[in-house]
Amino acid sequence: MRIYNTLTRKKDEFIPREQGKVAIYVCGPTTYNYIHLGNARPLVFFDTVRRYFKYRGFNVLYVQNFTDIDDKIINRAREEGYDPLVLAERYIGEYYKDADALNVLRADVHPKVSGHITEIIELVKTLLDNGYAYAVDGDVYFNVRHFTGYGKLSGRTLEDMQAGARVEVDVRKIDPMDFALWKSAKPDEPAWESPWGKGRPGWHIECSAMALKYLGFNFDIHGGGFDLIFPHHENEIAQTEAATGQSFARYWMHNGFITVNQEKMSKSLGNFFLVRDILSKFAPEVVRFYLLGTHYRSPLDFDDEKLTSAQRGLERIKTSLRLLDEALAGREADDEARPDPLLVTRLEEIHIEFDKAMEDDFNTALAIGLMFDLAREVNSYLQRNDYPNLAERMAALQKARQMFAQYNCVLGIFKTSATGDILLENQETGNEGLVEDLLDLIIEIRQKARLKKDWSTADHLRDRLKKLGIALEDTPDGVRWKRLG
């Protein structure tokens, strides 16, 4: 497996710290608002990475933090008249709603900063003892000049950074690039007792403390958005490696941005789209499918048309799944039957390609392309009548359905049953009984009209149903209906 490593600026062969195990830390959101699509990309992508490792038989330990103490939270809380921690907690709850909708699996651990103050203080103490940090008026800063590797992740030197530095010069700092490990508390801010007085952690130290606690040093993969490379991840590396004398993480993965009109979607530019607003217009599987349709390191431009295009594409795959289910419905699988090689040889080729795509730096775009190939092979095969016998045909189709389910386990597009079978929307809820019965009735009436060649009645019913979001399809074997959109 090859992974593009920001640290080495190339694709490196993945060698786990421990055989058969992989430890991953992903920087989660600062919870002062609902998440937007830009936040969703790393969630969905790293969730897919995690799923792929699992699919390959790895034992995955996946940690994603919540930053629940931060200036923005404090400001927002002040505006709304809440306690900052209460506000943060509320948005953590909202985060789960959006993440669950997008089929993002819960992390093994979702640590919060507020629950790890002790660990953070310990880490800061270590850095002070080591001489990598200094305290001034209740603040503690990390001394970047002291850490020789500073800049190794972002690929620039302190001189580079200062040449165009836009940081305000704080005379109390030894170097302008020094960053806060601990901030003294202003009145009305959440604060904790520390050896340096009441205060709260700086932004970067939390991830170091929590990653070390749950994953230890030298763990496998640390992920986040491109914009975290500097300063966040650079500082994490500096702190952690200065404190432990050990490597922090070995593979650093960064996803590209979601853009709007080619510009970065960000909270500060105000051009962001909330996940829940998008989900009010598009199904979650469409959003996930769209996000994974582009390689994670490339920018991805967002607008409704692109989602609509994704929706239509996904419909193709759904159709193929429906056709498969229809063909297999009510038939017992015969485990003895040899799958028809006519279909299965192609399936095997696709399967090899799928693994190759994912092995090569998680090329989900290629993997999705292969799902389309799979769909075409299936659809095409279903139209043929020259199969050897029914049992072999069914075995081959069964195999195809398993492949769809497997790939879906990795890509996480469709909701699944407990056994991992793909659930299409018609099957999702148990509350559909009446709708189905009514549709059966309407279809029956229409069929009678069609027998009498009363095309205007038949077409009228079909048109009206279409306006209600139900599409009818007449086939030689009867009428099929599905929900649109």
Added chain:
RNA sequence: GGCGACAUAGCCAAGUGGUAAGGCAGAGGACUGCAAAUCCUUUAUCCCCCAGUUCAAAUCUGGGUGUCGCCUCCA
């Protein structure tokens, strides 16, 4: 100013030396009462421009143009 990324058909997008995946949209055909869905065929003599390396380049090197990002909170 420093550092970096990207530029592939109408649109989206994969492809890091061997002669352009896939999707959306479009065209033609099969099927259909008509549709829809599906299948088949078709849509880039060519991958921003120029020069170079090579038997061979979208893929490597140099130069140029354009777009974006980081250097400040941001996924």
